[in-house]
Amino acid sequence: MEKQFPITKWVDENGNITGEDYKEMVTEELARTFYQHMIRIRTFDKKGISLQRQGRIGTYAPYEGQEASQVGSALALETEDWLFPSYRDHGAAMTFGHSLKNILLFWNGRNEGCIPPEGKNIFPPGIPIATQLPHAVGAAFAEKRKGTKNTAIVYFGDGATSEGDFHEGLNLASVFEAPVVFFNQNNRYAISVPMEKQMKTKTIAQKALAYDIPGVRIDGNDVFAVYFETLKAMDRARAGEGPTLIEAVTWRYGAHTTADDPTKYRDQMESERKRNETDPVLRVERLLKNNGWFDEAWAERMQKQAAEEVDAAVAEMESFPPADPADIFDHVFAEPTWQLQQQKQEYFQAKKGVPVWNQQQQ
Numbered sequence: 001m002e003k004q005f006p007i008t009k010w011v012d013e014n015g016n017i018t019g020e021d022y023k024e025m026v027t028e029e030l031a032r033t034f035y036q037h038m039i040r041i042r043t044f045d046k047k048g049i050s051l052q053r054q055g056r057i058g059t060y061a062p063y064e065g066q067e068a069s070q071v072g073s074a075l076a077l078e079t080e081d082w083l084f085p086s087y088r089d090h091g092a093a094m095t096f097g098h099s100l101k102n103i104l105l106f107w108n109g110r111n112e113g114c115i116p117p118e119g120k121n122i123f124p125p126g127i128p129i130a131t132q133l134p135h136a137v138g139a140a141f142a143e144k145r146k147g148t149k150n151t152a153i154v155y156f157g158d159g160a161t162s163e164g165d166f167h168e169g170l171n172l173a174s175v176f177e178a179p180v181v182f183f184n185q186n187n188r189y190a191i192s193v194p195m196e197k198q199m200k201t202k203t204i205a206q207k208a209l210a211y212d213i214p215g216v217r218i219d220g221n222d223v224f225a226v227y228f229e230t231l232k233a234m235d236r237a238r239a240g241e242g243p244t245l246i247e248a249v250t251w252r253y254g255a256h257t258t259a260d261d262p263t264k265y266r267d268q269m270e271s272e273r274k275r276n277e278t279d280p281v282l283r284v285e286r287l288l289k290n291n292g293w294f295d296e297a298w299a300e301r302m303q304k305q306a307a308e309e310v311d312a313a314v315a316e317m318e319s320f321p322p323a324d325p326a327d328i329f330d331h332v333f334a335e336p337t338w339q340l341q342q343q344k345q346e347y348f349q350a351k352k353g354v355p356v357w358n359q360q361q362q
Helices: 028-053 067-074 090-095 100-107 132-146 158-162 164-176 205-211 223-238 268-277 280-290 296-318 338-351 356-361
Strands: 082-084 152-157 180-186 215-219 244-249
Touching (some): 028 090, 028 223, 067 090, 067 152, 067 244, 082 132, 132 152, 152 158, 158 180, 164 180, 164 205, 205 215, 215 223, 223 280
Parallel strands (some): 180 244
């Protein structure tokens, strides 16, 4: 199956274009655009980890190492398309136009964090694994029924392919030829479980065969391959040819979340090796330098601008009052059920130090 689903690569680890057919399309302007976006979201990611370690936001899911997959795919979207992220895809959401402040508010427990800017179709991050896939299919099918050319892209990890929602989503999209792109970032670990312990299949792309839709396997650290292959899938969807499953083979350097210790289940020396050899940002930098397109002063200005933008978003986020725990209970139904009222009472009594068993006796 690995031969049937080879990995597509446009630019190799040393920044060299891999084929004559790609040379006209790998331009200086596109390379600079990709580099700028990847620096921007990497700056945000590093700040997110720092904020969590300082106790200024809650648990945070880092994506460093997966920047090419998120930037390349999100830049392939058109303005009125839909983006359905998992909890690790705030880099893609930022690239598509989400507010940095709101993303930070989400990680700080405020409901405002789920609200995208006006005119942007960005779904709240899917926390339960794979639940966003059927949602994306529904949105895409609705666009088809309305007669638009809008598409949806939905992000998920390798672990999500072991969930029922993955199979239900692909099946439904296949049957109704929904204009949706299933974008899998295969970073080889579902929290602590390596891919070979999750599934017998050698690739995720081959799972498309069961639903008679195209399956594509790409180097997820090559932003050019990601961008152009996602564009192809989007063009198919807009033309009424249905969904595509893309497997972007990549790697996350750090923990699953800031509540996790990756040294317990994998050799972190592998991450350091990949950081030096296959890093997506370094690959574009090498491409720029190989072609005489790299400007040191420009790169420094861009990094400074990214840091200032992120710092400004942090200041905005921290100007909000702390999240109200009552929101968890008050915004589920128009009229709270008795179970929610009881849970709310127990929670706030527990915060006062009253044990639940004592509350029940009272």
